[in-house]
Amino acid sequence: MKYALLFNSEGGESPDEAEVAAAVMSEVDQWWGKYSQAGAILGGERLQPASRATTVRFGGQSPTIVDGPFAETKEAIGGFAIVEVPDLDAALEMVKTWPASSSVEIRPIWED
Amino acid sequence: MVAALLRRYGDFDLAEDCTQDALLAAVRVWLSSGIPQRPGAWLTTAARRRALDRLRRRQGLQAKLAQSPPAVVEGGDDRLRLMFTCCHPALSREAQLALTLRTVAGFTTRQIASAFLISEATVAQRIVRAKRQIVDAGIPYRMPAPADLDRRLDEVLAVLYLMFNEGYLSSSWEVPHDRDLAEDAAWLAELAVRVLPRQAEAMGLLALFQLQLARVRGRFSDTGTLIRLAEQDRSLWDAAAITSAVELLDRAAHLRQPGPYQLQAAIAACHAEAPSWEATDWPLILRLYDRLLDLQPSPVIRLNRAVALWLVAGAVAALAEVERLAAGLGQYHLLHSTRGELQRELGLEAEAQASFQRALDLTLNPAERSHLRARMASA
Numbered sequence: 001m002k003y004a005l006l007f008n009s010e011g012g013e014s015p016d017e018a019e020v021a022a023a024v025m026s027e028v029d030q031w032w033g034k035y036s037q038a039g040a041i042l043g044g045e046r047l048q049p050a051s052r053a054t055t056v057r058f059g060g061q062s063p064t065i066v067d068g069p070f071a072e073t074k075e076a077i078g079g080f081a082i083v084e085v086p087d088l089d090a091a092l093e094m095v096k097t098w099p100a101s102s103s104v105e106i107r108p109i110w111e112d
Numbered sequence: 113m114v115a116a117l118l119r120r121y122g123d124f125d126l127a128e129d130c131t132q133d134a135l136l137a138a139v140r141v142w143l144s145s146g147i148p149q150r151p152g153a154w155l156t157t158a159a160r161r162r163a164l165d166r167l168r169r170r171q172g173l174q175a176k177l178a179q180s181p182p183a184v185v186e187g188g189d190d191r192l193r194l195m196f197t198c199c200h201p202a203l204s205r206e207a208q209l210a211l212t213l214r215t216v217a218g219f220t221t222r223q224i225a226s227a228f229l230i231s232e233a234t235v236a237q238r239i240v241r242a243k244r245q246i247v248d249a250g251i252p253y254r255m256p257a258p259a260d261l262d263r264r265l266d267e268v269l270a271v272l273y274l275m276f277n278e279g280y281l282s283s284s285w286e287v288p289h290d291r292d293l294a295e296d297a298a299w300l301a302e303l304a305v306r307v308l309p310r311q312a313e314a315m316g317l318l319a320l321f322q323l324q325l326a327r328v329r330g331r332f333s334d335t336g337t338l339i340r341l342a343e344q345d346r347s348l349w350d351a352a353a354i355t356s357a358v359e360l361l362d363r364a365a366h367l368r369q370p371g372p373y374q375l376q377a378a379i380a381a382c383h384a385e386a387p388s389w390e391a392t393d394w395p396l397i398l399r400l401y402d403r404l405l406d407l408q409p410s411p412v413i414r415l416n417r418a419v420a421l422w423l424v425a426g427a428v429a430a431l432a433e434v435e436r437l438a439a440g441l442g443q444y445h446l447l448h449s450t451r452g453e454l455q456r457e458l459g460l461e462a463e464a465q466a467s468f469q470r471a472l473d474l475t476l477n478p479a480e481r482s483h484l485r486a487r488m489a490s491a
Contacts, residue, residue: 088250
């Protein structure tokens with residue numbers, strides 16, 4: 001099964017590089033390295049703060065371009081990983097040891 | 113074109129959908145790159161390609177469904193494994209319950225619907241969604257990892273507890289169910305204990321079920337009225353079953369993993385072993401309720417504790433406690449019936465009548481209603 005892990009952080013902002021404590025960053029690196037080496041992580045990225053997003057909205061006569069994220073929420077996606085593991089329990093096992101973020105959403109990916 | 117695809121793939125919905133898709137795609141492609149020389153052939157090819165795509169995807173799903181657990185499996189381990197799958201925390205409690213009943217206990221959709229007073233369509237939909245969720249989210253069919261076993265077992269036990277209560281509390285001679293939820297919950301708990309013999313809470317839950325079932329005869333009069341514990345004929349209880357349940361609870365206690373199910377079973381055991389309502393060890397029951405509240409702060413448990421408080425400290429203290437719970441449990445009929453009993457003992461008959469009436473308004477259970485009417489008339 002392939003899953004997208006969506007790492008959410010609180011405050012509606014994904015934290016700036018500088019704001020993330022060095023200790024946490026090194027734990028994140030370790031976690032990422034461990035599961036990349038095991039072949040579970042296929043890819044992923046850290047995202048810049050949601051305030052730097054540009055949103056294109058459809059529905060009107062022509063698309064409108066809005067500055068900022070799609071929705072102002074308490075939590076925002078601060079990064080994501082695409083993983084391939086045997087099943088949901090394996091994904092849960094990985095996520096439980098994730099050192100940062102206030103929550104992680106595990107979304108199955110459509111596969112043909 | 114629909115018919116052509118239908119002949120080829122023998123699936124009407126699919127054929128129709130794919131033709132629709134092809135037409136939509138045609139409009140998009142033709143708008144940007146012009147109408148092809150043979151538009152009919154273009155459409156058929158596009159539709160066929162889409163049908164193949166979808167069939168492939170569907171076969172993938174069916175292959176996965178074929179790997180997913182069969183409806184009923186033989187042997188204890190398989191059933192328990194299936195129970196862990198059905199009670200996976202990625203499923204809602206309602207889905208867990210419906211799926212466990214359908215897949216593990218082998219209830220029909222109609223039986224589940226009648227036990228929970230919901231429509232068959234709702235049950236069927238809930239089960240279909242849950243099965244899809246199992247396949248789509250990749251919920252595995254195996255025992256949880258040792259590190260997760262305790263927490264995952266909690267989910268299974270919570271579902272069994274709900275299942276049992278539904279059967280036990282709603283059971284009455286007026287509503288004959290063709291399957292007994294309570295007995296089946298006890299049977300599944302027994303299975304869990306057999307496969308996981310060192311899990312004290314599973315043993316506690318099984319002991320609790322057995323202690324309740326051992327006292328089923330005696331709960332209802334010949335006319336189906338609920339008989340209060342204080343007035344039950346204790347000679348109707350199954351003494352042998354009580355003894356073996358207490359022994360089981362004892363073995364659980366030796367594992368030194370205290371928990372809410374063991375405490376509830378211990379309270380049930382105090383009642384089951386007492387020769388009469390008056391000769392019950394109420395101070396011990398009160399202490400057990402205090403421990404239970406430490407682990408599981410809940411207003412319903414506090415209400416049950418208030419009854420023990422009544423016997424230990426008197427009606428005034430108990431009524432004061434019940435009044436404190438009234439704000440949170442205002443819609444719970446047992447709060448009002450307990451309040452009514454306490455008011456009656458304190459000579460507040462008019463208030464007691466109003467409380468019984470309120471309780472009557474809040475429950476549909478025929479046995480409870482008939483009991484409440486009897487209490488109102490016995491003033």
